[in-house]
């Protein structure tokens with residue numbers, strides 16, 4: 568072919584640049600060692616013993632051993648997932664920096680989402696049934712493949728779970744000057760939190776705002792009034808066709824913290840009873856219970872709803888909460904045993920600008936406590952799942 572002058576964009580020339588910092592597998596170990604592969608939806612351990620729910624957002628976290636490389640650098644990766652047939656390949660969401668001079672312990676890695684290679688499984692991988700995950704490739708970004716150590720495969724099972732059926736009623740009250748009702752963001756945070764943290768893959772969700780049967784100032788009796796109103800509304804709506812398994816939850820705005828309604832469930836049912844209603848406050852947390860995002864309606868609502876699924880208080884912080892749940896298994900109300908066996912992962916929500924976040928098991932507390940930084944422990948997760956399954960058959 569004759570040479571011709573090119574017009575338009577210049578043809579890329581081979582270029583030289585400084586190569587990225589080298590990661591080379593330690594000759595003594597010959598491969599980059601894998602410390603663990605965790606398949607997590609809400610909270611998990613390295614044995615992947617927490618039940619996985621079909622069609623729920625799922626992240627695979629791969630932990631590598633910094634001591635198995637000779638020099639610091641970045642590592643990228645791919646997994647292959649399969650369901651009994653051909654494998655499909657998936658790149659990690661991120662790269663990680665590993666440094667043999669600063670070997671992060673496994674639980675330190677689990678406490679920080681930027682210290683694991685994270686893979687967001689696609690919907691096709693999340694149908695009910697067996698799922699195999701294989702770490703198929705490690706490489707330097709833009710560079711050579713790195714040899715992979717043993718234990719590169721995990722097998723897990725995904726189980727179907729019922730939806731959470733919930734109708735959220737914003738209760739509009741008068742504060743003496745004007746009507747106060749929860750902003751849309753509070754409904755959105757509660758909905759998102761339940762989908763991320765509860766043992767569910769889907770919500771049957773509806774929301775409305777109605778005039779409350781109470782006025783400001785709100786006091787200790789307000790939640791009782793709210794619950795009575797909800798119970799009456801629920802009764803009417805269920806007799807005109809709403810699914811009788813639907814939980815009703817009342818949301819009461821705190822009026823810029825001028826009118827805080829302490830949340831309450833009507834009762835704590837020992838058997839499946841979706842007709843038990845609950846109410847809770849909504850507002851901007853400004854650090855309330857360690858929360859610095861745009862709403863505390865999320866974990867607060869998840870707590871009150873937890874009561875309607877039969878969950879009691881673990882009793883933390885001591886002296887501030889009754890210990891009505893004698894079976895709560897973890898010290899200090901945490902989501903893990905003190906050795907950090909369990910670690911939480913919040914898959915995040917781009918629509919609310921919430922990133923993926925790792926939640927260290929000993930720094931986070933069960934949603935049924937009154938302690939800071941709440942998430943679901945495996946204990947509460949399992950208990951709510953069991954109750955949801957029992958309610959689904961009603």
Ligand SMILES: [Zn+2]
Nearest residue numbers: 870871874880
């Ligand atoms: Zn409570």
